[in-house]
């Protein structure tokens with residue numbers, strides 16, 4: 001597989017890439033020979049791409065199923081830094097559309113700001129690539145785009161995985177099976193959430209260069225994408241999570257990590273109604289809420305509460321992870337997690353009939369490696385991804401976007417199943 005580096009001019013124009021790609025239109029890559037490595041292109045070379053790259057580098061070494069062949073970022077210093085992390089020449093792009101035309105790329109990982117995810121995922125699937133896309137599926141204002149993604153993904157032969165990373169924790173697949181087997185009876189209520197302290201997430205968002213300016217090395221219009229047009233602002237670029245044009249606070253940034261599993265376990269799709277409360281209670285410098293609670297009703301007569309703040313970190317339930325451990329309640333009992341076990345607690349109403357507490361060992365914890373491996377296996381076999389495939393990603397995003405719409409309007413968001421749309 002031919003891999004080339006690019007100089008500064010080529011970064012600006014993409015001329016070499018176009019030449020390379022000329023005459024080699026992207027081919028659907030659903031058929032991958034088991035002996036061929038998937039060529040991977042990483043789109044977005046900021047903080048999260050560290051994990052994408054280190055995972056892919058590990059897979060290159062141990063699984064020998066992938067090979068990083070291309071990187072893309074609209075900010076050249078980060079592109080160069082991540083290129084150095086790969087440690088050998090790779091194709092470098094400033095425009096993801098050019099990366100998608102590169103015939104060496106079979107699969108992409110997407111770690112750009114939220115408002116680019118679905119645009120880039122749709123374009124990648126349409127170009128015949130397999131996709132690992134960071135959560136959230138879309139920005140909060142992109143409901144129509146989420147729907148379009150779902151339509152495209154449903155028809156595509158490309159495999160898709162959303163990076164809601166705790167989906168790789170076997171606890172949730174095991175809980176899903178237990179619920180399916182009827183251990184809790186008819187599900188009626190669930191709760192989950194995330195509590196943490198920190199303005200923009202765990203590690204903050206560093207301003208790499210306070211003097212950064214738009215130009216050939218920082219493509220501001222490409223950063224803005226379909227967000228409102230504004231003059232360049234160094235804080236908006238580096239600390240985009242603070243601004244509602246590009247982010248939504250806990251509901252979109254954090255809750256895909258916990259609600260995705262709950263929706264999967266319950267087997268529900270579109271909610272009937274969502275209400276939400278919260279606001280900017282601790283960090284007045286940001287435009288997006290730091291505290292957000294949402295209550296989701298499903299037509300199957302199931303309520304789900306998602307609770308959280310970025311202003312205080314006690315999870316309330318202890319346990320296995322840095323999230324509030326989900327509780328799934330049914331008519332006959334509840335399922336939750338304690339340390340490395342799933343715990344079944346019988347309902348008071350069935351204890352008399354002899355139902356007792358039960359514990360199930362959890363097979364393994366969460367790791368991005370499991371999700372990427374699953375994606376690669378599905379890319380090879382043509383199977384749908386086991387974890388956060390397109391349907392689950394879309395249904396989770398629907399509930400989250402209804403929550404955001406309800407919170408902004410201070411009203412109830414109501415889903416109309418016939419129209420396939422919601423109103424507030």
Ligand SMILES: NC(=O)c1ccc[n+]([C@@H]2O[C@H](COP(=O)([O-])OP(=O)(O)OC[C@H]3O[C@@H](n4cnc5c(N)ncnc54)[C@H](O)[C@@H]3O)[C@@H](O)[C@H]2O)c1
Pocket residue numbers: 043044045046047048049072073074075078094096111112113114116134135136163164165222223225238253
């Ligand atoms: N799964 C997880 O646990 C997890 C953790 C952190 C971040 N994330 C997600 O990853 C995404 C990226 O977050 P981050 O912290 O790396 O942000 P970041 O700002 O550090 O990195 C984003 C990068 O994307 C680049 N970019 C912006 N627009 C682009 C475009 N049109 N084309 C190509 N590159 C573009 C930026 O220049 C930047 O380098 C977010 O959506 C976030 O929700 C997920």
